[in-house]
Amino acid sequence: MSERKIVIPGEVVEKGNDFLPGEGTEKRGEEIVALRYGLAEESNRLVKVIPLSGVYNPRRGNVVIGKVEMLTFNGWVINIGTAENAFLSLTEVPRFVNKDGLDEIMDIGDMTVVKIVGINKRGVDATIKSRGLGRIDEGIIVSVNPNKVPRIIGKEGSMINLIKDETKCNITVGQNGLIWISGDKIEDELYAKKAVLFVTERSFTSGLTEEITKWFKGAKDE
Amino acid sequence: MSKEYARKDGRKNDEMRSPIVAKVGIIPNADGSAMFQIGKTIAIAAVYGPKKMHPQHSQDPERGTLRCTYNMLSFSVEDRIRPGPSRRSTEISKITEWALNPVVMLGDYPNMVVDVHISITQADAGTRCAGINAAAMALAHAGIPMNDMVSSIAVGKIDKTLVLDLDKYEDSEFEGGEGSTDIPMSFTRSGEITHLQLDGKITKEQLKEAIKMAKKASEEIYEIQKKALKESVEGLK
Numbered sequence: 001m002s003e004r005k006i007v008i009p010g011e012v013v014e015k016g017n018d019f020l021p022g023e024g025t026e027k028r029g030e031e032i033v034a035l036r037y038g039l040a041e042e043s044n045r046l047v048k049v050i051p052l053s054g055v056y057n058p059r060r061g062n063v064v065i066g067k068v069e070m071l072t073f074n075g076w077v078i079n080i081g082t083a084e085n086a087f088l089s090l091t092e093v094p095r096f097v098n099k100d101g102l103d104e105i106m107d108i109g110d111m112t113v114v115k116i117v118g119i120n121k122r123g124v125d126a127t128i129k130s131r132g133l134g135r136i137d138e139g140i141i142v143s144v145n146p147n148k149v150p151r152i153i154g155k156e157g158s159m160i161n162l163i164k165d166e167t168k169c170n171i172t173v174g175q176n177g178l179i180w181i182s183g184d185k186i187e188d189e190l191y192a193k194k195a196v197l198f199v200t201e202r203s204f205t206s207g208l209t210e211e212i213t214k215w216f217k218g219a220k221d222e
Numbered sequence: 223m224s225k226e227y228a229r230k231d232g233r234k235n236d237e238m239r240s241p242i243v244a245k246v247g248i249i250p251n252a253d254g255s256a257m258f259q260i261g262k263t264i265a266i267a268a269v270y271g272p273k274k275m276h277p278q279h280s281q282d283p284e285r286g287t288l289r290c291t292y293n294m295l296s297f298s299v300e301d302r303i304r305p306g307p308s309r310r311s312t313e314i315s316k317i318t319e320w321a322l323n324p325v326v327m328l329g330d331y332p333n334m335v336v337d338v339h340i341s342i343t344q345a346d347a348g349t350r351c352a353g354i355n356a357a358a359m360a361l362a363h364a365g366i367p368m369n370d371m372v373s374s375i376a377v378g379k380i381d382k383t384l385v386l387d388l389d390k391y392e393d394s395e396f397e398g399g400e401g402s403t404d405i406p407m408s409f410t411r412s413g414e415i416t417h418l419q420l421d422g423k424i425t426k427e428q429l430k431e432a433i434k435m436a437k438k439a440s441e442e443i444y445e446i447q448k449k450a451l452k453e454s455v456e457g458l459k
């Protein structure tokens with residue numbers, strides 16, 4: 001299989017014992033069957049299905065953007081757009097926090113960048129103990145389909161770095177589809193937002209990085 | 223043996239109504255959506271979730287739940303039907319759930335629910351089958367893990383003749399002989415039956431024949447569902 005193709009649940013993706021079933025697939029006898037709707041891809045004999053639609057599934061290590069929903073006595077409850085809310089414990093904050101002053105770090109309604117450290121039956125655990133994480137004080141937040149996030153980031157961040165360089169903005173892409181853009185001027189931020197939306201609309205075109213380069217050139221000439 | 227029943231609209235006995243139209247992604251706000259039309263019957267389905275189950279006492283800590291709601295819109299038939307849940311729609315909601323439950327794999331979503339809302343915008347017999355077809359497509363479109371697709375079709379017995387995919391006249395207005403019996407069925411792609419309903423009389427041989435007929439037609443429906451799902455992405459290229 002050289003090209004990626006769209007598969008539907010129950011469809012046979014690959015036959016024979018040369019391949020291994022990866023994410024979104026299952027082995028039934030000699031056949032590898034897709035278990036969900038998406039793009040089937042094969043690399044190093046591993047066959048997997050990349051989802052095209054559906055809700056965001058939290059995973060360990062994901063950086064996401066969320067909104068503080070509630071303060072508890074030992075942490076914050078953050079809505080990250082999943083079925084279960086994320087919990088940010090006091091111990092996951094890199095500096096000392098007075099137990100009476102939780103709202104000084106983050107209050108209800110604040111947006112924040114967090115990293116998922118664990119998922120258990122009780123919910124999702126988050127941390128802000130890393131660079132680039134924490135409360136968002138300025139800039140704009142754009143919401144896109146979470147399935148298009150890999151396209152916005154590009155191969156090893158090629159797409160997002162290009163947009164960052166061209167717009168001179170700082171961009172944080174949350175895996176849950178929320179994107180934080182902050183720049184010196186509001187014009188820059190809106191320009192970056194336009195670029196991000198341009199990528200999401202054309203997420204199925206191949207050679208998208210070249211197309212966005214062209215788009216930036218066209219925007220400059222205007 | 224009495225003479226064969228001749229169909230009013232001139233279809234062959236094993237011919238489905240036309241047109242059969244399937245579309246995916248018709249409701250942008252939903253996580254997955256689909257439309258299925260067969261003849262004059264149109265069903266739309268929207269899927270939301272997996273999301274947290276409410277009310278909490280219905281939560282299943284072992285696996286996710288599939289929750290279907292079937293609803294006929296008040297203008298879907300000539301005489302306005304009273305909107306809201308009824309005995310009939312409650313039954314069909316449950317039937318749809320049972321028809322789809324064997325294929326959805328919700329083991330990774332404990333305490334969660336996948337909501338499927340089916341609305342019949344135009345009814346002309348065979349609405350539950352159209353609803354199941356639309357729902358299966360919408361579930362796939364929502365990225366729900368499934369081990370197969372489901373395709374649904376009805377076979378009817380008009381007097382003593384087996385016919386495929388009854389229309390409104392054949393389903394509820396035909397009188398004479400033994401009358402009409404409707405047998406809606408749902409199949410997975412691999413040929414397993416996930417749903418079969420029958421109220422009426424039929425011989426064992428004829429039921430076997432009916433299942434064979436429906437199975438063949440369900441394969442055609444599967445192809446249409448598959449095409450719609452694949453083309454919804456190609457359209458963006």
